[in-house]
Amino acid sequence: MENSAILSINNISIMFGGLKALDNVTLETKKGEVLCIIGPNGAGKTTLFNCITGFLRPSAGSIVYRGAVELTGKKPHEIAAHGIYRSFQNLALFANVSVSDNVMIGGINRKEFSYGITDMLLRTPRFRSREAALRHEASDLLGFVGLAGKKDRTAGELAYGERKLLELARGLITRPQLLLLDEPAAGLNPTEKIELVRAIGRIREQAINVIIIEHDMRFVSDIANWIVVLDYGKKLAEGLPDDIKNNQAVIEAYLGTR
Amino acid sequence: MTYILPFAWTVAIAVPIMGFSRAVMAGTFMLAGIIVYTAFTGRTRRLQVYGLLRSRLESSFVVRHAWILVLAVSVIAPLLLNSYSLDVFTSVLFYAMLALGLNLLVGDLGLLNLGYIAFYGIGAYTDAILSAKFGIGFWPSLMLGGAAAAVFSLVIALPTLRLKGDYLAIATLGFGEIVRIVLNNWDSLTNGPNGIMNIPRPSLPWTQFASGISFFYLSLCILILQAYVLVRIKKSRFGRYAVAIRENEQASAMVGINTYAVKTIYFMLSAFFGGIAGVLFASKQMFVSPDSFTFIESVYVLAMVILGGMGNIAGVMVGAFTLVVLPELLRSFVIYRMLIFALLLITMMLFRPEGLLGKRT
Numbered sequence A: 001m002e003n004s005a006i007l008s009i010n011n012i013s014i015m016f017g018g019l020k021a022l023d024n025v026t027l028e029t030k031k032g033e034v035l036c037i038i039g040p041n042g043a044g045k046t047t048l049f050n051c052i053t054g055f056l057r058p059s060a061g062s063i064v065y066r067g068a069v070e071l072t073g074k075k076p077h078e079i080a081a082h083g084i085y086r087s088f089q090n091l092a093l094f095a096n097v098s099v100s101d102n103v104m105i106g107g108i109n110r111k112e113f114s115y116g117i118t119d120m121l122l123r124t125p126r127f128r129s130r131e132a133a134l135r136h137e138a139s140d141l142l143g144f145v146g147l148a149g150k151k152d153r154t155a156g157e158l159a160y161g162e163r164k165l166l167e168l169a170r171g172l173i174t175r176p177q178l179l180l181l182d183e184p185a186a187g188l189n190p191t192e193k194i195e196l197v198r199a200i201g202r203i204r205e206q207a208i209n210v211i212i213i214e215h216d217m218r219f220v221s222d223i224a225n226w227i228v229v230l231d232y233g234k235k236l237a238e239g240l241p242d243d244i245k246n247n248q249a250v251i252e253a254y255l256g257t258r
Numbered sequence B: 001m002t003y004i005l006p007f008a009w010t011v012a013i014a015v016p017i018m019g020f021s022r023a024v025m026a027g028t029f030m031l032a033g034i035i036v037y038t039a040f041t042g043r044t045r046r047l048q049v050y051g052l053l054r055s056r057l058e059s060s061f062v063v064r065h066a067w068i069l070v071l072a073v074s075v076i077a078p079l080l081l082n083s084y085s086l087d088v089f090t091s092v093l094f095y096a097m098l099a100l101g102l103n104l105l106v107g108d109l110g111l112l113n114l115g116y117i118a119f120y121g122i123g124a125y126t127d128a129i130l131s132a133k134f135g136i137g138f139w140p141s142l143m144l145g146g147a148a149a150a151v152f153s154l155v156i157a158l159p160t161l162r163l164k165g166d167y168l169a170i171a172t173l174g175f176g177e178i179v180r181i182v183l184n185n186w187d188s189l190t191n192g193p194n195g196i197m198n199i200p201r202p203s204l205p206w207t208q209f210a211s212g213i214s215f216f217y218l219s220l221c222i223l224i225l226q227a228y229v230l231v232r233i234k235k236s237r238f239g240r241y242a243v244a245i246r247e248n249e250q251a252s253a254m255v256g257i258n259t260y261a262v263k264t265i266y267f268m269l270s271a272f273f274g275g276i277a278g279v280l281f282a283s284k285q286m287f288v289s290p291d292s293f294t295f296i297e298s299v300y301v302l303a304m305v306i307l308g309g310m311g312n313i314a315g316v317m318v319g320a321f322t323l324v325v326l327p328e329l330l331r332s333f334v335i336y337r338m339l340i341f342a343l344l345l346i347t348m349m350l351f352r353p354e355g356l357l358g359k360r361t
């Protein structure tokens, strides 16, 4: 069992002033799984993502990636280099940069797109072919998420739903092994949600692990293999979607407060 | 209203300082500026046709190849100029180098540096000390001046680049002042307020850069080299990382950009170019003193970056040209230079915040 865990979070806690935003949380996600984290507003879901991706450091506990790599104490860009990509709840795009450049920037850790200073200064064949390959892949991924026609716009010019798709495309070019999505469906219209579910399905086929924070119960039961419920920084319950839907404590704490 | 308000405003501010007739002149100048800008931005409906014209112009073959013309003029013009004008144009080159160097921070990374002139000073004094006191030639000094500025930039970059931008602005402001004060007081090394004289001009085995014109061409070559390097950076993955950091630092870190490293390297590179310009400046003047590196000079360079269009390499050079040549054309205004710049910048912010040639990302 131990070695099939992609991410193991062991007893992590973090305090903000007097507030225990995460209180001794333990959870695990296995290879090929789509894990959903649900819970009322302020439950600590985003804080959990911030701990995993190095934006916050938990005061106690450990976060172990692939059974071997300790993530706590690492910087965000180091964690990204391990193949972990995360989307932000309130979008984090490069607004005044073209849609295609937004995706290309995500290619930083792909060896096949990399070149050195000399290549850059002299425009060597390596520079040209790798830039071209990067541009090409960015354009493929924009096609995949349905933004092919908007390559040359700036990200700031896109509609809300399109921006979420762009953030996903930028994530895919990093070739993530673990994708953390913070409320990806929030603010999407029904058609865009269907598009998103489809995209996530295809991502899973590529053996990418996905952890999703989500409010929409229907959306969650469509895609999740496993659900963890957080409430006031504590893990309230976990289980299969059907079990969670019928769990009395969850209904009271979470569904009841909606 | 678009025209009357800034006119009245300018005159009102200027009257107590310049007297009435000059204030009206300043106001008229401002008005002319505004009319030109509104024409180019096509803000007012009446003048929209110019806006249309402008977008046509921008995509036209002629405009896209304007740099060839600019280059040709910069090569030929010095042959026709008197030595005074040649000096002005040589200082355009120095300021263009500075503005391009500062633009790496302000335009690309979105970080404010209010003490940039310190690196110019460090470069200039490195050349002065090494070549006037120790007889080290110009060429090693050129590299060492750039390197010294880059190394000194770490003093400020390492502790502040992890912090938010505002701290950097304040720290660089302090750094600029400290450098000037040290130059002013370290008598044994810098000769204090008297400065260092007899700095030799550069030479190559087959030629001496003794004349103003040969020095102009030397500086032009170095500026072209610098602009080339900057264009290449801008069009590479490294340039994209810098802009990404400006746009969203968290997201940059999250996709895997080592934001601290990129910022530090940009800071050093920016200082390096400042240092190189400083070496050229010292060697052109054959004399340096701390007076050349005051806070107002930093503001002046910053104004060039903003005027030309932050992040736009061609624009920044146009900004340098404008702010060096304009005061020369308006000799009678020279003492009010800062006032006019302030007004010009305010007007720019109001009417064309993206700079003369516009922002480039």
Ligand SMILES: Nc1ncnc2c1ncn2[C@@H]1O[C@H](COP(=O)(O)OP(=O)(O)O)[C@@H](O)[C@H]1O
Pocket (backbone or CB within 6 Å): A016, A019, A021, A039, A040, A041, A042, A043, A044, A045, A046, A047, A048
């Ligand atoms: N950086 C921070 N500083 C102080 N308090 C924070 C910070 N981040 C989150 N919190 C608090 O921690 C709690 C959990 O927040 P969050 O993780 O964003 O909840 P959610 O489950 O809605 O994503 C909230 O009460 C929030 O106000």
Ligand SMILES: [Mg+2]
Pocket (backbone or CB within 6 Å): A045, A046, A047, A089
């Ligand atoms: Mg949240």
